[in-house]
Each structure stands twice: as C-alpha cells, then as structure tokens.
Amino acid sequence: MRIYLAPMEGLLDHVLRDVLTRSGGVDLCVSEFIRVSGSLLPKRLFYRFVPELLSGGKTPAGVPVRVQLLGSDPVCMAENAERLASLNPPGIDLNFGCPAKTVNRHGGGALLLKTPEVIHDVVRAVRQAVPAHIPVTTKMRLGYEDQSLTLECAHAMEDGGSAELVVHARTKTDGYKPPAYWEKLPAIREALRIPVIANGEVWTVADFHRCREVSGCEDVMIGRGMVANPGLALEVCGKAGLAWHELAPLVHVFWHNVETRILPKYQSGRVKQWLGYMRRHYHQADAVFIEGRALQEAGDLIALMLDSMQAxxxxPA
Structure with a gap:
C-alpha cells in the first residue's frame, strides 16, 4: 500500500508538500502541473515550480516528487519532457484531468479525454523522449462530460507507455462535488496491466479504507484530505494522528516557506487558505479562523495559530 500526495494548483504546491511530507506516512508526491504550450521552457521554470529538483527530486523529508506536465502537442511535450529529464526528476507525470476552464479552453487537461488518440500520441512521444530509468506516469478523470470513453483513454495511456495511472473518480463536469465514483475503478483496473491508483474524496481513515475496498486499488492518492488533516496519512498507517498543538512545528515550517517563497501580497491569503481547510478537522482552527479573519498581516495570523496551539x-501531570 502506497499513499500518494496529490497535486492541486494554487493549493498543494512545494510550500505544502514540504509541510505535509514532514508529517509522515506519504510515500510519493506529484507536483502541480507545469503548462507546456508551444515553447521550450527554461530550466529555471522547472526549478521554480519544483525546487525539490535542486535536492535530488525529494522534499526535505526525503519523499520523491514526480514533476507533472500539462499540454496537448506531442512534439512540444516531448521536447520539454526531455529537458526536464536532464534535471533527473524521480518521474514525469502527465495531466489529463485538470477541469479548469482556462486549461480546457486551450486544449489541455480533461478536454483531452474526448480524444484518446491524442492522449496516446502525447504519452508515446514523452515516453520515447525520456530515458528509460525515469518513469512516465499519467493522471485522468473518468471523462469530460460523461464516462463513455473512460476505458479507451486508459488504454491509450497504457499503450503509449505510461507506467502507472492515477484515476480521479469523477468527470470534468462533476468537478469536485461529492461523491467520487470509486465503484467505476475496478473496470479500469481489470482492463489494464499497469497499476491503477485511486483518487478523489478521501477525507478520513474510513474514506481511505472504503476507497480501497470499493475500487480494488491497492494505492490511493490523497489531496484536500491531507491539507485538512496533516496527520491523515499517519492515521491510515495505523499510527497516532496529529493533535492541534502538535502542528506547531509544521506551522513554523509553513510560515518560513511562505515568507521566503510567496510574494507579500499573497501571504495572508495562503495562510487563510490552509487554515480554512483545517477547520474541517480541528475545531480550534475554526475558532482561530473566526478570530483572525479581520487580520491583514499574515504574520499576525500565524502568531494567533501558534498561541492557540500553545494553549x-x-x-503535565
């Protein structure tokens, strides 16, 4: 059983990858997507999105990070994958699941689920451009507006050379609305020879085990559930989770990352974003969120969080 940490643009980036992999229990991360559209990207851009490439492709906690690319042109994707491969990432992942309108409007992400033949050509071109020791993997949804092409798309990825497939068990039209249709995954898993990883709507330990049971998948990718509860992977592994006061060291790491990597005008938003997710699991986070929502300075909100954790x-007995 492996636990993957999901990519989520604007949320689960390198700032939170560092924090959440320090929590323990995560076996592998996938970066948020790097968009490829008609040009050969400079190496500095890969480093900006995935600074872990400067440290052997691993987070400070030692968890490998596969780098995700998004695009629809086989030649351009292959050229960029080849350049990325020169930075020796632990793997290259291809995004065929992003539901964002701006991405789909430009022919990327989940829109490609309408054209399995293009998916095959993209995966094959990337696989041929990348050295054999670097795995090429893929991520998809069940479909764009419906699930009529689910198996064709999955086969296109496998036949193109994908080593693994993560399936977010919803269509593009479903967005992030519950439920995730884990019951659709056995047909995909049974149709393919490569490993299939389940993804979508895993918020609790009970969700995790039910996802595995219903989908038949051994491995599971978790996104927002880990953001809300940084100890979720530990709990899944049968260990004690993280109480509110035990998050203090992680908050210090988070704040250091935000201060050094996020522009000041966005820092308060990033802190409130994470705190907003933690309200789902920690009642203390809800109290801090309500008390601190009028604060403009991110540092003041961090101080309020740490005071709450200290309290x-x-x-001691």
Missing part, C-alpha cells in the same frame, strides 16, 4: 498543549 492546547496538555498540562
């Missing part, structure tokens, strides 16, 4: 520490 929540158990009194």
């Amino acid at each position: 929540a520490q158990p009194i």
Whole structure:
C-alpha cells in the first residue's frame, strides 16, 4: 500500500508538500502541473515550480516528487519532457484531468479525454523522449462530460507507455462535488496491466479504507484530505494522528516557506487558505479562523495559530 500526495494548483504546491511530507506516512508526491504550450521552457521554470529538483527530486523529508506536465502537442511535450529529464526528476507525470476552464479552453487537461488518440500520441512521444530509468506516469478523470470513453483513454495511456495511472473518480463536469465514483475503478483496473491508483474524496481513515475496498486499488492518492488533516496519512498507517498543538512545528515550517517563497501580497491569503481547510478537522482552527479573519498581516495570523496551539498543549501531570 502506497499513499500518494496529490497535486492541486494554487493549493498543494512545494510550500505544502514540504509541510505535509514532514508529517509522515506519504510515500510519493506529484507536483502541480507545469503548462507546456508551444515553447521550450527554461530550466529555471522547472526549478521554480519544483525546487525539490535542486535536492535530488525529494522534499526535505526525503519523499520523491514526480514533476507533472500539462499540454496537448506531442512534439512540444516531448521536447520539454526531455529537458526536464536532464534535471533527473524521480518521474514525469502527465495531466489529463485538470477541469479548469482556462486549461480546457486551450486544449489541455480533461478536454483531452474526448480524444484518446491524442492522449496516446502525447504519452508515446514523452515516453520515447525520456530515458528509460525515469518513469512516465499519467493522471485522468473518468471523462469530460460523461464516462463513455473512460476505458479507451486508459488504454491509450497504457499503450503509449505510461507506467502507472492515477484515476480521479469523477468527470470534468462533476468537478469536485461529492461523491467520487470509486465503484467505476475496478473496470479500469481489470482492463489494464499497469497499476491503477485511486483518487478523489478521501477525507478520513474510513474514506481511505472504503476507497480501497470499493475500487480494488491497492494505492490511493490523497489531496484536500491531507491539507485538512496533516496527520491523515499517519492515521491510515495505523499510527497516532496529529493533535492541534502538535502542528506547531509544521506551522513554523509553513510560515518560513511562505515568507521566503510567496510574494507579500499573497501571504495572508495562503495562510487563510490552509487554515480554512483545517477547520474541517480541528475545531480550534475554526475558532482561530473566526478570530483572525479581520487580520491583514499574515504574520499576525500565524502568531494567533501558534498561541492557540500553545494553549492546547496538555498540562503535565
């Protein structure tokens, strides 16, 4: 059983990858997508999205990070994958699942689920451009507006050379609305020879085990559930989770990353974003969010979080 940390543009980037992999229990990360559209990207852009490439392709906690590319032109995708491969990433992942309108409007992400033949050509071109020791993997949804081409798209990825396939068990039209249709995954898993990883709507340990049971998939990718509860992977592994006061060291790491890597005008938004997700799991986060929503300075909100965590520490016997 492996636990993957999902990519989520504007949320689960290198800032939170560092924090959440320090929590423990995560076996592999996939970066948020790097868009490829008609040009050969400079190496510095890959480093900006995935600074882990400067450290052997691993987070400070030692968890490998596959780099995800998004695009629809086989030649351009192959050229960029070849350049990325020169930076020796632990793997290259291809995005065929992003539901964002701006991405789909420009022919990328989930829109390609309408054209399995293009998916095959993209995967094959990337696989041929990348050295054999670097795995090429893929991520898809069940379809664009419906699920009529699910198996054709999955076969296109496998036949193109994908080593693994993550399936977000919803269509593009479903967006992120519950439920995730895990019951659709056995047909995909049984039709392919490569490993299939389940993804979508895993918020709790019970969700995790039910996802595995219903989908038949051994491995699961978790996204927002880990953001809301950084100890979720630990709990899935049968270990104690993280109480509110135990998050303090992670908050310090998070704030350091935000201060050094995020422009000041966006820092408050990033702090409130994470705190907003944690409200789902920690009642103390809800209290801090309500008390701190009028604060404009990100540092003040971080201080409020840390004060709350300090106050929540158990009194020694």
